[in-house]
Amino acid sequence: MTLLDNITKAVAGDATAAPTTGSKFSVVLNAPEDFHGLTPEGGDLPGASPVTRLAGWRIQEADAEAIYSVQKLVKKLRRKLKNPNTMDREEFLGLLGSFPAERLGSVTDGELVGLLAEGCVVLGLWELLKGLILQGHVGWFGASDLVEKLVERGQSDLLCLYVRHASDLRASELLLIVGHFLSPTRNSREGMLKVRKEWESQCLLAMEKAIQKGVHEKVATLARDASILLMMAHDGFSSSELCLHYLFSSSNIDGLVMSSAISKLGGLELLGLIRYLKKWLEKYERFPEACPVPEAGKVLGLKACELVPSLESVARGLGLVIDEHYSYLVLNSQLHEEVKSAWRIVSSLVSVTDPCCSIADVIEKLCAIIAIEQWLEQSICFKARRLAGFEFKIQNDKKYIYLKLITGIWPPTIVRFRHRPSDSAIGSQSPAIAGFRHRLLESIVGGRIPETDWRLPDSGTGRRNPPLTARFRRPTGDSRWNPTSDNLRIPAPAAGICHCGRSPAIVGF
Incomplete structure (x- = not known):
């Protein structure tokens, strides 16, 4: 046996025995x-x-x-x-x-x-x-709803403690906390001011320890390193950004949970998070001598040193932002300068230090975004979009499109076309304008997209016509559509990339 x-036999026991229930x-x-x-x-x-x-x-x-x-x-x-x-x-x-x-x-x-x-x-x-x-x-x-109640009551200081001491944070809880710190409400000011006062008291204590005389040389060096670290964490950060220190310095948050929370952030929240992470990159660029001092809490009583995000955690957070919002960073022109400045800072950090895996990964992703942005700015297709007077909107998952195209895979892409009336035809959708767009599409694509896939019906009422859904796919028997060729290396955010002579072109108006 x-x-x-x-x-199994011991658990089953005698069939005639009365069942027993476990105590609570x-x-x-x-x-x-x-x-x-x-x-x-x-x-x-x-x-x-x-x-x-x-x-x-x-x-x-x-x-x-x-x-x-x-x-x-x-x-x-x-x-x-x-x-x-x-x-x-x-x-x-x-x-x-x-x-x-x-x-x-x-x-x-x-x-x-x-x-x-x-x-x-x-x-x-x-x-x-x-x-x-x-x-x-x-x-x-x-x-289960404690975080939601604390957010409603504006208890930012308790949320910081919750992030630091609680374990197994759920993605929904982390999303509420991150959103609360990035978009604070009026009733959260009191709690955030408490957090700032705690940081200020720790900074003053670090300064006193740094100028204290008659102490051992190792203790004095530790106090100076701690004062530099706390000065970096305090100066230049708002009260709400000081609360974010607890998130990016915590070891209790799982990477997948953080990635899920970041993926659901809105546009303004994402911009605030990028600027927060960029501030940390600037601090580490300006003070390269800064290093973690976890022993300062036990020796000097400076527990806030454990709450300072390291350069690796900052780079990891920026990498998650790029992974989850790659296409949004490329398409949103308001974020281009933020991305470029972050790339310059990261490149400067790498030039003077040995890059860790997180920083090297961030550099590669930022370089890809900047290369795409530069190509889009010089693309003739954007000029054609302005001439035709149309704007595009991606209907399916942007992240899926970009991740697939970067690896050389060509998935079908759904695009919605919406007409934007020009000065000569305000409020109208004439057959002449529709015909002009048809000819423009044919000239860009080379006539390989069937008319039934993109044709916009004319209502004849003078109103804006409804959006048209067009499916762009690889034509059957066209050997020139090779996703791995040099002509199709650049990912297109609008719809897809088609082969036009020897250069790629974006289809999307």
Whole structure:
């Protein structure tokens, strides 16, 4: 009999035995004491199965009392929080006083922690909630909507602590936190000012340590390095950007979760994030002697040194922005200068230091974006777009298009054409203009796109015609359409790339 068979038999037990249900333990049990009392069921017989049932399970009296007190407190809190208007702070704190404070560190009941956090938010007991976050309870068992409630209340300082001490952050929570820091509201100013004051106090303490006399040389050097690092993290950053330090210095955030949150940022939020990361690149370019000093927290009491993002984490964050918004960075002219300036700074950093993997990856991506932008600015197709008076809008996933085209794969692309009336034909869509566009398309594409794929019907009412969906595909039997050839190396954001003589051309108006 195999070990798996023995385990299955032991779990199944006697078919006539009554089924047993597991107890719900809401505290960490005293395992050594409990396990010592277990004995094999039926005695230790020779030749018996290696997997046998154990009998004699008994919970210690202290653990049983703690479990009972937790269950009792959960019932009271659940009943009170059904109608929070009937409960005040004194009553809530009185309920907490009935629970032994020394057992709070061993609580594993997620419902209790969630109810405590909910009560703190409803009654505004922020110091008590801060204690729960610092002890790590909220990160594991907190309410699922705690981050949303903190964002609504504008508790930016508690959100910073949540990011630092909570583990297993969800993408939805991280998106709310990043959006709150990048687009702060009026009620969040007080919390962000608290964060700034904490950074200012740490900077002043670092300055005092740096000019202190009569200390060991190693301690003085550590204090000077810490003061430079904190000066970089404080000067030039707004209060909301100081809160972002907690995100990019945290080791609790998974890369996939961060990537998912960044991919859902809007245009203004994305611009703010790029400018924030670019500030850090400028700081590291200006102060190349800056380096992480994690031991400053224990030696000098400068815990803020652990919250300063490293150059590698900044480069990794910028790489995630490029990966998730590649096509948007190329198409949006407002971001071109930001991308070019970031590329210049990164190139300067690499020229004086050995680049890490994250920085080298960012350089490659920034170079690709800048090359595409320069090609688009010189493209004759953009001149044709202005002459024809049409604007384009990509309908399908921009990121998918770019990632595919960069690797040389040619997927079908859907494009929406919308007419923009010129000065000579305001508010009209005449057959002459439609015919001119038809001839222009044929001249650019070389007549290889069927008319039925792009033709815009004329309504004859003088109104703007509805958008036309055109499908651009590789013509059958055309050997010149080779995605791996030199003529088709440049990715086109508008629709696709077609072969026109010896140069690529963008189709999209």
